[in-house]
Amino acid sequence: MPRTVTKLLEPLPGIRTLVSAADRTIKISVSPDKADLPAARAFLYRALNAYENKFTVLIEGVPFCFLPDAYDHILPPRRSGKNVFPAICKKCRLRPVCPGLRPGPVLSGAAQLLRPVLATPNELVIEVNRRCNLACAVCSARGLEEELSFGAMQAHMRKARRLGIKDIRFTGGEPFLHPRIVKTLAAAKKAGFHVLVNTNATLLSPALIERIAPLTDNILVSLQGRDERSEAEATGTPGLFTKKLANIRALRRAGIPVLRLGTVISGDLLENFEKYLRLAKELDADIWELYRPMLSAGKGPAETVTPAALRRLARRLEAGLGGRPRVLFANPLPLCVFKKSQAPLFLGARFDDGHTRLVLDPRGFYKPSYYIQENLGTDLLAAWNGRFLKKMRALAYLGKKCSNCPLRLRCLGGSRFLARAVRGSYFKPDPWLAG
Numbered sequence: 001m002p003r004t005v006t007k008l009l010e011p012l013p014g015i016r017t018l019v020s021a022a023d024r025t026i027k028i029s030v031s032p033d034k035a036d037l038p039a040a041r042a043f044l045y046r047a048l049n050a051y052e053n054k055f056t057v058l059i060e061g062v063p064f065c066f067l068p069d070a071y072d073h074i075l076p077p078r079r080s081g082k083n084v085f086p087a088i089c090k091k092c093r094l095r096p097v098c099p100g101l102r103p104g105p106v107l108s109g110a111a112q113l114l115r116p117v118l119a120t121p122n123e124l125v126i127e128v129n130r131r132c133n134l135a136c137a138v139c140s141a142r143g144l145e146e147e148l149s150f151g152a153m154q155a156h157m158r159k160a161r162r163l164g165i166k167d168i169r170f171t172g173g174e175p176f177l178h179p180r181i182v183k184t185l186a187a188a189k190k191a192g193f194h195v196l197v198n199t200n201a202t203l204l205s206p207a208l209i210e211r212i213a214p215l216t217d218n219i220l221v222s223l224q225g226r227d228e229r230s231e232a233e234a235t236g237t238p239g240l241f242t243k244k245l246a247n248i249r250a251l252r253r254a255g256i257p258v259l260r261l262g263t264v265i266s267g268d269l270l271e272n273f274e275k276y277l278r279l280a281k282e283l284d285a286d287i288w289e290l291y292r293p294m295l296s297a298g299k300g301p302a303e304t305v306t307p308a309a310l311r312r313l314a315r316r317l318e319a320g321l322g323g324r325p326r327v328l329f330a331n332p333l334p335l336c337v338f339k340k341s342q343a344p345l346f347l348g349a350r351f352d353d354g355h356t357r358l359v360l361d362p363r364g365f366y367k368p369s370y371y372i373q374e375n376l377g378t379d380l381l382a383a384w385n386g387r388f389l390k391k392m393r394a395l396a397y398l399g400k401k402c403s404n405c406p407l408r409l410r411c412l413g414g415s416r417f418l419a420r421a422v423r424g425s426y427f428k429p430d431p432w433l434a435g
Contacts, residue, residue, distance in 0.1 A: 171198035220262050258286050264293055
């Protein structure tokens with residue numbers, strides 16, 4: 001273990017650490033009756049910030065509400081007949097899976113540190129339209145004429161800010177086909193949001209990039225090929241690859257803080273991964289996100305993107321952990337399909353299926369994710385607290401094995417969309433798990 005790791009993880013009073021280099025796991029145990037709890041929390045955040053990109057950091061001894069924005073790292077407290085549920089539990093999204101809090105220092109002396117987990121979404125995603133100049137077979141967006149008006153988006157943004165939501169994402173379709181997209185980005189930035197944008201980057205120009213750069217904190221560019229041929233085959237639109245690469249480089253030069261690339265895993269990527277990686281490095285991306293295809297059985301790349309194929313890819317990526325760009329599997333996959341040491345490569349299902357964010361459809365209603373088209377209504381908070389997502393967050397669909405897994409709040413049982421597409425219900429096992 002590097003000295004820097006040892007130094008950072010020198011235990012404070014009431015804190016013990018255990019590092020497994022073989023499993024890439026750091027386990028931190030907190031004894032609330034022996035620790036200075038504010039100092040302990042600061043220590044835990046330092047450890048997470050330093051090592052969660054390379055290690056699975058697991059924390060025990062404190063409740064989810066002690067680190068509400070890092071709850072998925074916390075091992076559930078032990079059940080006890082003495083456990084209690086303070087008032088904040090009523091707003092906590094993990095109430096169905098939390099066994100409550102033990103009476104003691106966390107509940108008494110440090111009660112002011114506790115916050116409910118996900119009382120509101122972490123992020124509001126606005127699909128400004130469903131129109132696109134490309135025709136990607138694996139895209140979640142299907143052609144619709146509807147698009148959100150600037151006034152409607154403003155109204156939803158105002159509600160989100162009142163609720164304390166900090167992150168807002170604009171996507172489509174292709175958001176730069178929306179006539180008021182620049183004005184919308186400016187309004188979001190003025191309102192104080194952290195602004196994220198998803199785009200295919202082919203409609204950008206130097207002048208447009210100059211206008212949007214100060215309004216964008218994080219941009220995700222869809223990159224589905226490694227050259228003109230493979231990009232055209234994936235997007236159904238030839239002749240745009242050179243322009244896309246030029247625009248990605250221009251976005252980098254424009255000073256947008258975070259540049260991400262996103263690629264749906266395909267047979268071509270699996271066969272030519274090093275060429276794709278070389279391109280991602282040449283484009284100076286901060287993060288390269290890889291996506292499991294969200295397609296029903298028997299369609300397209302889902303037939304070639306198998307657990308065995310992704311295990312081989314994970315072995316390759318594990319060797320490069322800590323490099324640039326950071327390469328991640330960024331959408332739902334059952335983590336038990338892979339080795340423990342590979343867990344830092346996976347974001348899991350946290351950002352999908354309504355677990356931490358909501359999507360505003362261009363037809364004006366909220367839904368759980370890009371793929372799940374369930375109409376949750378037109379009010380953000382009512383959608384978040386509605387019957388459908390209450391059932392989702394109860395995690396009753398997890399089997400006993402999943403319920404005992406320390407990564408269950410990251411994995412969340414894999415994809416709910418694919419469970420419905422293949423098994424007929426959102427609350428059935430992911431197709432890659434035994435039924």
